[in-house]
Amino acid sequence: MSKLAHLTQILITLQYKKLVTASELAEIINVDKKTIYRYIDTLVAADLPVYTKKGRHGGFYLDGEIFIKDAKLNEEEMKSLLIAAEVLTADNGFAFEHEFKRAVTKIKNVSLRNEDKLSVLDSSKDFKISSIGDLGKIEDIMCKINYAMSKGRALETIYYSLAKTSTTKERLDPYNIILREGSWYLIAYSYLKNEVEFFALSRIKSLIVTDDIFIKPQDFKLGEFLEKNWVAFRGSNKQIKIKFSKSTAEFVKNIKWHAHQSIEDEKDGGIILNLFLDDFAEIKQWIMGFGAEAEVLEPKELRDDIADDIKKLYVNYKIKMA
Structure with a gap:
């Protein structure tokens, strides 16, 4: 992560956490405390209102009059962005689904203060923001x-x-x-x-x-x-095996999805991800987001459940295309 990204993360953290110690910032950003002090000096030199509270319960804080502004998106622009995050998926041939959704999430988090805009979207009849998160x-x-x-x-x-x-x-x-x-x-x-x-x-x-x-x-x-x-899924009761194609193997391998996961390399360049979960609902939609690039090998009940959903999708699309 670049210095600019670190500085931005410090500002956003200070904006919402009010008072943060150098040790906390160092652990969050994964740098040493000396680097944090240098970053704070950089922000102060740039005339940003970052202050230090000394003492046992001290830390850094940001003047309450300043906050990170949102992208000033209007209602239609915000709606279009959120709908795009739902439409542009791997199933539809969009190769950067996960990266795009991460970018949209970042925009949403910087736009938390625009509650009126979000409430308008939430009440829209043709779009429900609840599937992404109640940001307001x-x-x-x-x-x-x-x-x-x-x-x-x-x-x-x-x-x-x-x-x-x-x-x-x-x-x-x-x-x-x-x-x-x-x-x-x-x-x-x-x-x-x-x-x-x-x-x-x-x-x-x-x-x-x-x-x-x-x-x-x-x-x-x-x-x-x-x-x-720091993992996406947690659990320990039921084993799940998922085969990923060569095109998605590197992406899956580069992220820690479960504290006790294991990965097996396949001869065709693909991989098999092994992990344990307590609830299949938490991973089902994630797997389906990869489309044909992911296949559940075990357990049979999860494989059958996804197969049923695929059959329903096929029927829906077949009727619409007829």
Whole structure:
């Protein structure tokens, strides 16, 4: 990542986290603390209102009067962008589906403050933003999390599954908020699973700050946690084997999808990804996004489920093309 990208990430993090230590920034961006201090000096030299609060509970903060402006997209431009993210898929021959959706996510996250524009889109009859994430409420959620962290208060949340087909009630001790790959995540101790996990803010349906006090363990290191646990899918009960074609093999190999995944190389240049999950719904849509470039080998129930959906798609398109 370039210096400019690092500086931008620091500014966006300061904008929403209010007060951040050099150690936290170093762990989030994956650089040493000396580099963080040099970055802060660069921002100050550029006349940006970045200030330092000294003392035990100190850190860096940004003047409340400044914020990263959005792209000033009008309603139709925003709608077109979001619809394009749904239409331009690997199934339709678009080779850069994942990269494009990451870019759209980054634009959405910088546009959080434009709530009126988002509410108009959300109420549109011909387009539903709910499939991508309720951006209008993320800023409110972030404010509540920041308050809970500053006061050492536990959270009660209702959390969507990845496919948003079900919800889970979670009691959490919030440790940190980070910006990764254009999206915001909460790092928190889950009482339900008895371990520290990450939670996408866009998948939080509701959140309440409780009066119950918690203390973050002194031995918790954000950098170590991210190195071991930054994955797209989690679970341990059911094994899944997915074969990817040669054209998508490098993309899949270069990303850590599961903490305990394994990859087998095939003679034709493809690969087989092995991982364990508790819920097939969380990975089904992801697999289908690769179209014919991905094939589920195991388990049979997931393979059959995807096959049924493909048959329904075929019938729908056959009727429309007839």
